[in-house]
Amino acid sequence: MLRKMMLTIAGITVLITILPGCASIAEQPEPPQLHKISVQRIETRLKNQEIPAAMEDFFKLQNSTDNHNDEVQLDLVEAHISTALNDAMQNALDSSDFTEAIKLFISADQADWKQVFENISYEDSGPISLDGLMRDRFNWYINNGQPIRALAYIRQLKNFSSLTDDDLILLLNTSLEEQQYTVAKQLIAALRSRNVPIETELPPESVYRYSQAELLGGTVTIWVNRGMKIEAGVGLPDRVIGSGFYVDRRGYIITNYHVIQSQVDPEYEGYSRLFVRPSENPDVKIPARVIGWDTVFDIALLKVETESETIFSFSTAEVQEPGERIYAIGSPAGLENTITSGIVSATDRRFLQMGNVIQVDVPINQGNSGGPLLDEDGNLIGVVFAGIEQFEGINFAIPVRWLIHIFPDLYDQGAVKHPFLGIALQENDKNVEVTYVLPGSPADRIGLTAGDILVALADRKISDMVEAHDAILNFAAGTLLKISWTDKQNLEREECTVLDERPRIPLEKAIQYDQAEKLFAPAFGMQVEKFQDNILGTKYIVKKVYRGSIADETGMSVNDPFSLQQWKYLNKEKVLIAQVRIKKRKAGFLETGVQLGTYTETTNFL
Numbered sequence: 153m154l155r156k157m158m159l160t161i162a163g164i165t166v167l168i169t170i171l172p173g174c175a176s177i178a179e180q181p182e183p184p185q186l187h188k189i190s191v192q193r194i195e196t197r198l199k200n201q202e203i204p205a206a207m208e209d210f211f212k213l214q215n216s217t218d219n220h221n222d223e224v225q226l227d228l229v230e231a232h233i234s235t236a237l238n239d240a241m242q243n244a245l246d247s248s249d250f251t252e253a254i255k256l257f258i259s260a261d262q263a264d265w266k267q268v269f270e271n272i273s274y275e276d277s278g279p280i281s282l283d284g285l286m287r288d289r290f291n292w293y294i295n296n297g298q299p300i301r302a303l304a305y306i307r308q309l310k311n312f313s314s315l316t317d318d319d320l321i322l323l324l325n326t327s328l329e330e331q332q333y334t335v336a337k338q339l340i341a342a343l344r345s346r347n348v349p350i351e352t353e354l355p356p357e358s359v360y361r362y363s364q365a366e367l368l369g370g371t372v373t374i375w376v377n378r379g380m381k382i383e384a385g386v387g388l389p390d391r392v393i394g395s396g397f398y399v400d401r402r403g404y405i406i407t408n409y410h411v412i413q414s415q416v417d418p419e420y421e422g423y424s425r426l427f428v429r430p431s432e433n434p435d436v437k438i439p440a441r442v443i444g445w446d447t448v449f450d451i452a453l454l455k456v457e458t459e460s461e462t463i464f465s466f467s468t469a470e471v472q473e474p475g476e477r478i479y480a481i482g483s484p485a486g487l488e489n490t491i492t493s494g495i496v497s498a499t500d501r502r503f504l505q506m507g508n509v510i511q512v513d514v515p516i517n518q519g520n521s522g523g524p525l526l527d528e529d530g531n532l533i534g535v536v537f538a539g540i541e542q543f544e545g546i547n548f549a550i551p552v553r554w555l556i557h558i559f560p561d562l563y564d565q566g567a568v569k570h571p572f573l574g575i576a577l578q579e580n581d582k583n584v585e586v587t588y589v590l591p592g593s594p595a596d597r598i599g600l601t602a603g604d605i606l607v608a609l610a611d612r613k614i615s616d617m618v619e620a621h622d623a624i625l626n627f628a629a630g631t632l633l634k635i636s637w638t639d640k641q642n643l644e645r646e647e648c649t650v651l652d653e654r655p656r657i658p659l660e661k662a663i664q665y666d667q668a669e670k671l672f673a674p675a676f677g678m679q680v681e682k683f684q685d686n687i688l689g690t691k692y693i694v695k696k697v698y699r700g701s702i703a704d705e706t707g708m709s710v711n712d713p714f715s716l717q718q719w720k721y722l723n724k725e726k727v728l729i730a731q732v733r734i735k736k737r738k739a740g741f742l743e744t745g746v747q748l749g750t751y752t753e754t755t756n757f758l
Contacts, residue, residue, distance in 0.1 A: 189213050191229055198236045204259040204632035204650045206233050208597070211263070211648055234268045241280070242272055250289035251628065257282055259632035262610060263648055283314035290323070299326045300400040303335055304560040307466060308626075312342045325352055330401065331463040333361075334531055338468060362462065362530035364479050364491050370398045370462030372428040373483040374407050374454075374522060375437070378414055379423035395482035395523030395536070396428065398460040399559075405454040406464075406555075407522030408537050409445045412452050416442050416567075428456055434488045444562035447656060448505045448570060449554050450537050452522075453562035464524055467531035470553050472496045472510060480514045480536055480549075482523030492516070497546075502755040503538065505657070506570070506621040507554045510534050516547040525549040557625045571629045572654035573609075575600060576674035576756045578698045579616050583607075586637070587698065587756070588674040590658065591665050598647035600637060602673060606758075607644075608636040620758050629653040658757035660721075663728065668719045674756060675728050676748050677701020678708055691715050702750055709737050717745070726752045 189209050197206035210233055214226055237260060244253040257280065260266050269280045286305065293302035306323060309315075315323070320343050327336040343350055376392035394411030398404065405428065414424040427437045438456045445452040472478075476496045484490055494514030501509045512525065516536055525534035534549035561568045574593020578585045586604045589595050600606075606614050609623045610633050627633060629651050636646045655661040662671055669692060672680045677698040684691040694712040697703050714734035721728050730748045735741040 189216075191225065194229055194233070198232065201236075201240065202630075203233070203237050203240050203256065204630060206236070207259065207263055207265070207632055208648055208650050212597075234265070237265070237268050238272065241269055245272070248288075248292050250285055250292060254282065254285050254289070255628050255631045257285060258610075258627065259650075262632050262634045287315065287319055294322070294326055298563065299330050300332070300402075300404070301560050301563050303327055303330065303332050304556070306335060307468075307556045307559075312339070315342075317343070317346060317348045320346075320348070321350075321352070324350070328352065328355070332465050334465045334468050364481070364526070364530065366462060367464070367481060367524070367526065367530055368431050368489050368491070370460055370464055371431050371481050371489070371523065372396045372398075372405060373431075373434065373486065373488050373519070374405075374411050374440075375427055375429060376412060376414060377423075377425045377427075393483060393486045393519045394521045395519065396454065397464050397481070397522075397524045397532075398462065399453075399464055401459050401461070401463050403456040403458050403460070404443070404563075405440070405456065406524075406535060407452050407454060408535065409447055409450045409452045410537075411522050412442055412445070412454070416445055426454070428454070429488065430458075431489050444564055444566060444568060446558050446562065446568040448568075448654070449507070449550055449558055450504070451535065451550065451555060451558060451562070464532045466552050466556060467527060467533045469527070469531075469533065472499055472527075472533055472551070474498060477528050478512060478514060478533065479526045479528075480512070480516060480520065480523055481526070482516070482520035482536060484515075484517035484519045486519055499551075500618070501548060502617075503548060504550070504554075505753050505755060505757065506625070508551070508618050509537075509548045510551055512536075512547050512549055514547060520547075553622075557622075569629055570654040571624050571627050571631065571651035572658070573624065573635070573649075573651060573758045574658075575606070575758050576658075576754075577606060577617055577620060577758055578673075578677070578701075578756065580699075582615075584614055584616060584620060587677075587679070588662070588670065590662055594649040594652055595635070598635060598649045599645070600635070601640070602670075602679065603640045604645075605638040606635075607638060608634075610634055611636075617756065617758075624651070624758060627651060657726065657752050659728070659752040659754050660723075660726070663721050663752070668716060668730070671728075672703075672730070673698075674754065675750050675752075676703045676730065678703035680714075683713075689715055702748055706746060706748065707736055707738050708734065708746075712736050714746075721752070728752055 189212050194206045194209050210229060241253060241256050260268055272280055290302040290305050312320060320339050324336060324339040327339060374394040374396050378390040380387045381390040392411055394407055396405040396407035399406050412426055414420045415426050426440045428440050430436060438458060440454045440456045443453045443455050474496050478496055479491060479493050481491050492515040494512055496510055497513045498511040501511050503509050520536050523536045524532050525536055527533050532552055534551050536549045538548045558568050574590040574595040575586050576588035578587045583605045586600055586606055587602055589600050589602060608614055612623045614620045632648050632650050634648050639645055659674060669680055669682055672678050678694050679696040680692040681695050683693050692714055694708055694710055697708055712734055714732045716732055718731040728750050732746050733743055734746055735743045
């Protein structure tokens with residue numbers, strides 16, 4: 153199947169340690185909903201083990217100019233949170249829950265509360281550090297039979313400086329055994345740069361490179377049997393055909409989510425059976441099950457009870473360049489073992505809700521979805537996922553950089569969860585502007601508003617949407633994060649907030665929670681203001697139009713008055729429609745009717 157797209161708080165300690173927390177700039181406006189924050193609410197959060205959320209509330213209460221709590225009470229609350237945070241970290245370490253431990257450590261680090269962990273005892277390994285927790289995580293997965301997942305976490309590191317020589321040697325042996333040759337080459341280079349002798353017998357250079365023909369053995373055809381369908385009174389087989397490839401010799405396969413959607417989508421009603429056909433024996437049907445899936449990046453991880461001798465190795469290149477030679481392997485129209493070649497046409501297309509995709513000039517058809525996209529060395533650089541039916545040769549693939557972000561989480565049962573700040577953004581020439589803030593979201597809780605400029609996430613500077621998505625994906629939902637921005641008065645702001653879990657479609661949630669006039673910016677690219685709301689009707693005026701937006705392309709401009717005739721959300725199609733009557737300045741203020749439409753799976757939410 154080829155996805156088609158259109159262009160368009162517990163016990164109080166006696167010793168109290170005063171911790172600085174996230175500082176606020178003097179004379180800042182207080183964040184919204186502050187009146188709801190109380191010591192009792194913090195106590196409740198701690199009882200529910202919502203430690204980062206309790207920290208966020210404490211900082212707001214501490215910084216409140218309308219604070220009815222005396223200083224001694226706040227000190228006791230702070231001590232209470234510190235004890236809960238310390239206990240939660242000890243419990244996470246004792247149970248080898250390194251994901252939770254890392255979330256707690258990052259939250260404490262962002263709030264300058266790391267000293268809370270100074271007296272924690274953990275295998276006599278010294279003070280807790282983020283590097284140490286990450287090392288313990290990959291060692292745990294290696295020792296518990298999940299080496300590919302361990303190596304996936306290593307790929308997320310920008311460099312290996314935090315790893316010891318013994319770490320590097322262990323990982324090298326693991327990567328060679330698991331045929332993860334791109335990681336192996338990086339580890340060999342790191343060891344040689346440290347002048348560390350490599351006692352492992354290294355294979356010849358030729359082993360590090362698969363030919364396209366050899367890689368065929370690591371691909372499969374995905375079949376989803378959905379029974380029968382009726383078309384024009386005739387019963388026809390209802391089947392979805394896609395492609396996939398092995399990423400773990402234990403029978404784990406990557407494909408597209410939309411290929412296997414009927415297997416896991418609670419809204420699907422009907423028969424659905426999943427199996428794969430191996431490339432070397434296409435007449436054999438092997439039952440498969442879905443392990444994890446990501447609806448945002450259109451990726452799924454399958455499991456079959458068989459092993460593969462050929463495993464795809466992820467490329468280390470973060471970006472590709474237009475003109476690079478590439479290859480795709482798949483089963484177009486169910487024709488197994490098909491290899492096609494072409495070039496990278498473009499690299500920064502925005503079709504997914506997060507990140508970007510590669511546009512490729514490679515022959516791709518129905519059945520190619522979920523297949524691997526390879527460079528000339530046979531390394532995986534992307535996953536084929538879509539094409540524009542009306543235009544031959546315009547096809548798209550998900551870059552491996554985004555797959556690396558989510559890959560370890562796919563091994564957990566169920567849908568991958570992403571973090572969410574709750575804002576829509578617009579790229580300007582030199583910065584990224586907040587155009588919308590979802591009510592009740594993390595951004596709303598700290599006082600971000602439309603018109604503010606996002607500066608940094610966790611001290612990482614942000615200059616565009618791809619960078620913002622790349623930055624936030626390094627953190628789990630429920631993590632306390634430091635957000636920096638410049639407000640409309642040009643004051644620098646910095647606050648800590650706990651990331652929510654990203655909704656399936658953020659704009660769809662905004663439609664349910666907010667007024668139409670506030671949604672023109674994230675949906676259509678223009679800020680509007682209501683200037684008449686009476687018996688004669690409701691009228692608005694355009695206050696700002698964002699370059700390259702739907703409003704801009706429709707010819708709307710600042711000070712154009714309009715009335716909203718219809719506001720409709722087509723849930724099945726995931727399309728928002730607004731019909732307006734507008735007097736465009738560019739058209740001599742002649743009143744005309746305009747229909748604006750947009751897919752709600754927009755790319756501008758963070």
